[in-house]
Amino acid sequence: MAATLDINGKPVTVQAAPETPLLWVLRDELGLTGTKYGCGIAQCGACTVHANGTAIRSCQAPIGSLAGVKITTIEGLEGRHPVQAAWVKLDVPQCGYCQSGQIMSATALLAKTPKPSDGDIDAAMSGNICRCGAYQRIRAAIKDAAGVVAA
Amino acid sequence: MNAPFKALAKLRPSRREMIVVSAAAAGGALLVGCSPADILSIGADNKHFGPFGPFLRIDADGTVTVVSKHIEFGQGSHASLAAMVAEELDADWDKLKVAQAGANAKVYANLDQGAQGTGGSSAIHNSWDQLRKVGAATRAMFVTAAADRWKVHANEISVANGVVAHPSGQSATFADLVANAAKVKPPGSPKLKDPKAYTLIGTNRVRRKDSLAKATGTARFTQDVHLPNMLTAMVAHSPRFGGKVKSFDADAAKKIPGVVDVFKIPSGVAVTAQNTFAARQGRDALKVEWDDDKAETRGSDAILAAYHDLASGKTAATDKLKWQPFDSHGVGVAPGAGKVVEVAYDFPFLAHAPMEPMNCVAEIGGGKNKLTSGSQIPTLDQLNTGMIVGALPGSVEIETLFAGGSFGRRANFQSDYAAECVHIAKHVGGGRPVKLVWTREDDMTGGYYRPMVHHAVRVTLGADGYPAHWRHRIVSQSVMKGSPMPSKGVDESAVEGVSGSPYLKATPVVDAQAILPDSPIPVLWWRSVGATHTAFVMEHTIDQLARAAGKDPIDYRRALYTKAGADRHLVALSLALEKAGLNPAPGYTRGVAAHESFGSVVVQIAEVKLDGGVPKVGRVVTAIDCGTAISPDQVAAQMEGGTCFGLSAALFGQITLKDGVVDQKNFDAYRVLRMNEAPHVETYIVPSGAHPSGVGEPGTPVIAPAVANAILAITGKPTTSLPFVKA
Numbered sequence: 031m032a033a034t035l036d037i038n039g040k041p042v043t044v045q046a047a048p049e050t051p052l053l054w055v056l057r058d059e060l061g062l063t064g065t066k067y068g069c070g071i072a073q074c075g076a077c078t079v080h081a082n083g084t085a086i087r088s089c090q091a092p093i094g095s096l097a098g099v100k101i102t103t104i105e106g107l108e109g110r111h112p113v114q115a116a117w118v119k120l121d122v123p124q125c126g127y128c129q130s131g132q133i134m135s136a137t138a139l140l141a142k143t144p145k146p147s148d149g150d151i152d153a154a155m156s157g158n159i160c161r162c163g164a165y166q167r168i169r170a171a172i173k174d175a176a177g178v179v180a181a
Numbered sequence: 182m183n184a185p186f187k188a189l190a191k192l193r194p195s196r197r198e199m200i201v202v203s204a205a206a207a208g209g210a211l212l213v214g215c216s217p218a219d220i221l222s223i224g225a226d227n228k229h230f231g232p233f234g235p236f237l238r239i240d241a242d243g244t245v246t247v248v249s250k251h252i253e254f255g256q257g258s259h260a261s262l263a264a265m266v267a268e269e270l271d272a273d274w275d276k277l278k279v280a281q282a283g284a285n286a287k288v289y290a291n292l293d294q295g296a297q298g299t300g301g302s303s304a305i306h307n308s309w310d311q312l313r314k315v316g317a318a319t320r321a322m323f324v325t326a327a328a329d330r331w332k333v334h335a336n337e338i339s340v341a342n343g344v345v346a347h348p349s350g351q352s353a354t355f356a357d358l359v360a361n362a363a364k365v366k367p368p369g370s371p372k373l374k375d376p377k378a379y380t381l382i383g384t385n386r387v388r389r390k391d392s393l394a395k396a397t398g399t400a401r402f403t404q405d406v407h408l409p410n411m412l413t414a415m416v417a418h419s420p421r422f423g424g425k426v427k428s429f430d431a432d433a434a435k436k437i438p439g440v441v442d443v444f445k446i447p448s449g450v451a452v453t454a455q456n457t458f459a460a461r462q463g464r465d466a467l468k469v470e471w472d473d474d475k476a477e478t479r480g481s482d483a484i485l486a487a488y489h490d491l492a493s494g495k496t497a498a499t500d501k502l503k504w505q506p507f508d509s510h511g512v513g514v515a516p517g518a519g520k521v522v523e524v525a526y527d528f529p530f531l532a533h534a535p536m537e538p539m540n541c542v543a544e545i546g547g548g549k550n551k552l553t554s555g556s557q558i559p560t561l562d563q564l565n566t567g568m569i570v571g572a573l574p575g576s577v578e579i580e581t582l583f584a585g586g587s588f589g590r591r592a593n594f595q596s597d598y599a600a601e602c603v604h605i606a607k608h609v610g611g612g613r614p615v616k617l618v619w620t621r622e623d624d625m626t627g628g629y630y631r632p633m634v635h636h637a638v639r640v641t642l643g644a645d646g647y648p649a650h651w652r653h654r655i656v657s658q659s660v661m662k663g664s665p666m667p668s669k670g671v672d673e674s675a676v677e678g679v680s681g682s683p684y685l686k687a688t689p690v691v692d693a694q695a696i697l698p699d700s701p702i703p704v705l706w707w708r709s710v711g712a713t714h715t716a717f718v719m720e721h722t723i724d725q726l727a728r729a730a731g732k733d734p735i736d737y738r739r740a741l742y743t744k745a746g747a748d749r750h751l752v753a754l755s756l757a758l759e760k761a762g763l764n765p766a767p768g769y770t771r772g773v774a775a776h777e778s779f780g781s782v783v784v785q786i787a788e789v790k791l792d793g794g795v796p797k798v799g800r801v802v803t804a805i806d807c808g809t810a811i812s813p814d815q816v817a818a819q820m821e822g823g824t825c826f827g828l829s830a831a832l833f834g835q836i837t838l839k840d841g842v843v844d845q846k847n848f849d850a851y852r853v854l855r856m857n858e859a860p861h862v863e864t865y866i867v868p869s870g871a872h873p874s875g876v877g878e879p880g881t882p883v884i885a886p887a888v889a890n891a892i893l894a895i896t897g898k899p900t901t902s903l904p905f906v907k908a
């Protein structure tokens with residue numbers, strides 16, 4: 031079955047059943063492996079991408095539901111987002127496996143809330159697990175990118 | 182400390198393994214007088230190293246690449262290893278690159294362990310002399326090349342940031358000189374720098390080299406490997422540990438579009454498919470009947486009850502299952518003995534649950550034996566692969582990638598998931614690549630847990646209020662049992678931290694024993710190993726003893742450290758107290774804990790409040806003595822991350838079983854620490870010029886007792902089982 035998706039500003043046609051989660055289409059069909067698998071049940075956030083600018087879990091998004099939706103993956107940020115620069119500046123990543131998802135949640139947060147409070151950060155980021163426990167630096171890097179002074 | 186990984190140094194392939202290896206190597210001739218690394222590297226290709234050796238490449242354009250024998254799975258060791266070379270070489274740090282070494286048991290042996298592997302917080306410790314010498318020797322080669330070219334004395338030449346210079350004004354880059362330097366004979370014992378001359382080590386310039394790749398999604402993990410003609414595999418495992426396939430029906434699975442084949446392997450039933458989603462659907466459609474004859478069918482409650490009965494003596498020890506003393510000194514009870522404090526603790530099984538579930542890529546057959554994976558102990562993965570396919574261990578090629586965490590899970594004697602992938606790839610044959618993918622559910626229910634542990638402690642205080650008699654009993658499965666390096670005497674990994682404790686040293690009479698019953702549930706080291714429970718028991722008990730004696734817990738510790746000669750504990754404790762300042766944040770109460778593991782002493786002061794009975798941890802002041810800190814920033818990162826890892830388990834972590842089946846299948850039931858629960862960790866490093874010791878693990882075990890001690894101060898009640906928050 032063919033489906034057409036809008037990924038990182040380009041229309042792409044894939045051969046996959048409509049119930050196939052976007053995550054597996056991105057990774058296995060399109061080779062966009064920056065988006066990670068961590069749980070498959072919307073618990074960990076490793077698979078986070080943007081759908082029309084909102085952070086969603088791609089493991090729970092069947093491609094059949096995404097016609098006309100603009101999808102942005104970590105690759106779509108092209109390494110130019112201030113959040114990515116802050117991540118490098120503060121050496122946020124440890125193993126790094128969760129970080130694409132963290133960055134997609136953080137960029138979606140800043141798009142809507144340019145100067146987030148600690149509470150805003152907790153609310154936006156608590157769906158993203160980091161087993162390495164880089165939370166402190168994730169928080170600091172979000173504030174750095176937003177130009178708000180760390181508490 | 183660090184017992185289990187140190188034991189790798191004693192790695193001896195079993196008789197059966199030896200016969201397989203030696204038969205393949207020498208047509209049956211026995212290999213005598215060889216070290217394990219010699220034996221295990223037979224068949225390796227050692228010819229491809231350049232003029233600067235196996236740890237360093239310098240290209241014609243002057244690009245310096247340090248080759249890491251250790252995997253990078255979060256601890257920042259790639260950066261610190263590279264900094265050791267860069268410091269002595271005087272290379273340009275900003276342009277320097279790091280590459281991952283392949284598998285070679287001899288050339289890339291962990292010098293603490295005798296075979297190639299990363300664990301026991303030893304990457305920096307074992308490489309410190311080795312890599313500084315590589316840098317220094319190569320620097321000397323460049324200096325000699327420049328002296329020859331300029332016809333000057335070598336001792337007049339200086340090197341900085343990859344530029345070689347002479348006071349006369351002549352200078353040359355590494356690129357200018359590399360062809361000549363490559364021809365210079367490396368000095369046998371190059372002179373190392375005086376640490377006072379360091380410009381890189383110990384500074385905040387030592388930063389990670391992989392942050393950009395990890396912030397752009399371009400860092401390559403096993404999960405991301407996609408090779409031409411590759412199959413993706415999943416395996417149906419027995420829901421009970423020790424269960425075997427009785428029969429299976431693959432009809433429905435084979436009808437799923439994209440499913441290629443279904444077949445039995447030793448660990449279950451494998452489904453191969455064109456992609457991950459098809460493999461998953463195929464596996465879900467399988468019908469398997471399991472034979473539970475040899476399986477563990479008890480629940481975790483029953484196992485724990487059996488542990489209690491052993492500790493209390495209700496179940497008597499037997500010839501096969503013995504109490505093993507690990508510290509007994511002094512006799513009788515000190516005169517004037519008074520108050521008795523008796524306390525017992527229970528610790529659950531814990532899953533490592535690294536962010537990247539277990540996976541592996543294997544290509545077997547057609548003249549190829551190759552693994553691509555986040556291999557933590559390549560030598561064991563080579564050995565186990567060689568055993569399955571009938572090849573020399575050294576000839577098994579391993580491309581080690583970044584791994585999405587491990588925390589101990591990727592290092593096991595059976596190479597469980599890698600071996601599983603090899604079995605599948607061998608069945609597929611022809612060198613066709615197979616990627617084995619475990620789902621989160623496979624990973625969480627797949628065993629190799631931190632063992633469930635029970636401690637029973639009875640301490641009699643002397644007239645001075647300090648311990649006069651310490652009786653200690655530990656019941657746990659043994660991680661080391663059945664390994665190729667069985668421990669003589671008690672499995673140190675089950676008791677380390679009680680054994681070697683300064684508190685026991687300061688106690689006149691000690692009677693400490695452990696009993697290590699078996700179960701088919703596979704257990705394994707879990708970030709900080711024995712300290713995951715022993716630090717809790719010792720540190721939380723000490724606060725209870727101080728209370729019983731009517732003394733301040735910090736003064737109490739100081740007195741015992743002084744008695745035991747634990748100077749590093751005293752210094753780290755003072756540093757933490759000084760940095761913490763007088764008062765906690767309003768509404769918070771402080772708890773203190775200290776523990777030495779992997780050669781490093783960590784002290785933490787945690788500020789805690791109870792929020793509807795649930796501990797909330799705010800500021801955590803950490804002092805660490807880890808010898809020379811190569812990258813202070815990465816030491817801090819490991820204290821931050823290690824603390825979160827320890828707190829996550831302390832607050833929520835538990836794997837339970839019902840009738841032998843694991844209850845927690847994913848992160849909905851196996852709760853882990855999240856952003857809104859994360860503490861703020863401050864790290865202070867004790868200044869030291871000593872040989873560097875571990876930082877990857879020592880930050881993990883201290884937070885749980887620090888929190889328990891704060892709760893004790895708030896409520897007056899000890900915590901006798903973890904996690905704090907029961908599901």
Ligand code: FES
Pocket residue numbers: 066067068069070071072073074075076077078087088089090
């Ligand atoms: S993989 Fe989608 S939330 Fe975990």
Ligand code: FES
Pocket residue numbers: 123124125126127128129159160161162163164255536585586
């Ligand atoms: S950096 Fe390893 S899980 Fe977040």
